[in-house]
Amino acid sequence: MISASKEETAHLSIIPFIFVLLGLFMITIAVNLQVPLYTAYAEQAGYGKAATALVFAAYVFGLIPVLLFLGGISDRAGRKPILLVALGFSLCATLLMIVHPSIQVLFAARLLQGVGLGLSVGTCTAYLIALYPEKSGWIPTFIALCSSVGFGGGALFTALLSFQRVSLTPLSYWIVLAFLILTMMGVFFFVPPVQGDTGKPMMNMPRFPKGTMPANAAIAIAWSVCGLVISILPAQLKLNGYELWVGPALFLINMAGVLMQPFVRKMNSSTALLLGFICLPCGYGLLLYGANSGSIFLVLAGTMLAGTACYGFTYLGGLQLIVERGKKEAARAVAGYYLFAYLGLGIPSVFVGLFADMYGTQIVLTLFFLIVLAACLILLISGIRQKQK
Structure with missing residues (x-):
């Protein structure tokens, strides 16, 4: 160019x-x-x-x-x-x-x-x-x-x-x-x-430098929660007449992350990722509880907390780590990062939607919460151990 x-x-x-x-x-x-x-x-x-x-x-x-x-x-x-x-x-x-x-x-x-x-x-x-x-x-x-x-x-x-x-x-x-x-x-x-x-x-074509897989996994998990908020959550909210509130929820999940980004830029990338592993399951759990109990306030609070990870701690912290480790191949490493992000955004939603029709939305969303929680705990413990070395 x-x-x-x-x-x-x-x-x-x-x-x-x-x-x-x-x-x-x-x-x-x-x-x-x-x-x-x-x-x-x-x-x-x-x-x-x-x-x-x-x-x-x-x-x-x-x-x-x-x-x-x-x-x-x-x-x-x-x-x-x-x-x-x-x-x-x-x-x-x-x-x-x-x-x-x-x-x-x-x-x-x-x-x-x-x-x-x-x-x-x-x-x-x-x-x-x-x-x-x-x-x-x-x-x-x-x-x-x-x-x-x-x-x-x-x-x-x-x-x-x-x-x-x-x-x-x-x-x-x-x-x-x-x-x-x-x-x-x-x-x-x-x-x-x-x-x-x-x-x-x-x-x-994407590249995956050594040491970047935790960041790639983290963004896939974080954006999978965003995907569920967009694709599956409206059906659960409809049980209490709140299906249109997915619009404000999606806006908050984006804006909470954007407002957090200036603070994340001042952090070490590893620290930002660790905070994301804490905020994501807490936010998802809160919005899930709100959707099941009919509390739109808890749904919106949960989306904001999850958003600090999805587009704040996890997203920007992971991107910083990718650029640090990618060095001369940073552009291709970032392409790999976004590949994981968008696969996480789309694929889990399809399977959750399929199983929700078979076994019920509440059960499947709760099961997915346990998967997200387990994945975040594994990555959190692994990250803490890596920092202590």
């Missing part, structure tokens, strides 16, 4: 910066826009929790191949075309759900959302660094904040507009569709292109 020169970037206004960030925000907000209505779509078609879990995981199935095999595509083709294509995938996914709101179409929409996110996840960061090299130190912070608010904000937006009247095509879909169109126009007309380099590799 050929970066713009200082002369070319010195005169740039803040407008391209805003539109690139808005592009990432709209893609991430669209990803979880339908989450509060998963149960409604499944019930409409006569399906159970396995279907909602599979639909949720479809986004991961679309995302991972793009990350693995097309990770360098914006280096070759240029940032602007790939960002526009990513926005196009999100727009098509949202439009599909407006035209035909059903669980079957939602599966296809989730695949499109995964491809769109996979194309944009590294493109926006690299795009802004190329356009504003003098602000490169701050850009990852803006990217992290923007994507985190987007991931939680989509579900929250739909939930807030559905509390009075539940619709299979809520107003939030139309508003996001309109903003996606406006964002594409803004990127096309107001963001300058950055020339690609055809010599760059297309693939970014």
Whole structure:
């Protein structure tokens, strides 16, 4: 990728910066826009929790191949075309759900959302660094904040507009569709292109340096809890009439982690991981107890506590460890880290959903809590012993 020169970037206004960030925000907000209505779509078609879990995981199935095999595509083709294509995938996914709101179409929409996110996840960061090299130190912070608010904000937006009247095509879909169109126009007309380099590799295959597997395992476990909050928890909350509260819960799980990140940055990576091993099972246990007892306050408190691990201690602490151990292979090591993260996000939800239909949601979620607790205890004890050496 050929970066713009200082002369070319010195005169740039803040407008391209805003539109690139808005592009990432709209893609991430669209990803979880339908989450509060998963149960409604499944019930409409006569399906159970396995279907909602599979639909949720479809986004991961679309995302991972793009990350693995097309990770360098914006280096070759240029940032602007790939960002526009990513926005196009999100727009098509949202439009599909407006035209035909059903669980079957939602599966296809989730695949499109995964491809769109996979194309944009590294493109926006690299795009802004190329356009504003003098602000490169701050850009990852803006990217992290923007994507985190987007991931939680989509579900929250739909939930807030559905509390009075539940619709299979809520107003939030139309508003996001309109903003996606406006964002594409803004990127096309107001963001300058950055020339690609055809010599760059297309693939970014992951690498797992020695000593990084605890961090990889930790993020897989942490994000599996996020996956359950999105895909399975709404069905359990519906027993007490709280299914739409999954929107605020998902927003809190993201924002709690974001608010914790400034403190985690000042910590040793190993210490941050150890704190994550404590917060994650405590948070999951609290939200599970709240869901079973009908206490939405405990559910929200539990999601916040789990969020400090999912997107705070475990996520950032693990990422720091990966970068430290990866050294010259840091980019490929980070790719491996995200591979574990997204596999954890999607695969456990499918199996939990399948078993929930067979044996009951409460039993299976409780059993999964015991698995998470055991895994965190093993990693915690192992980490403490490693620190004492």
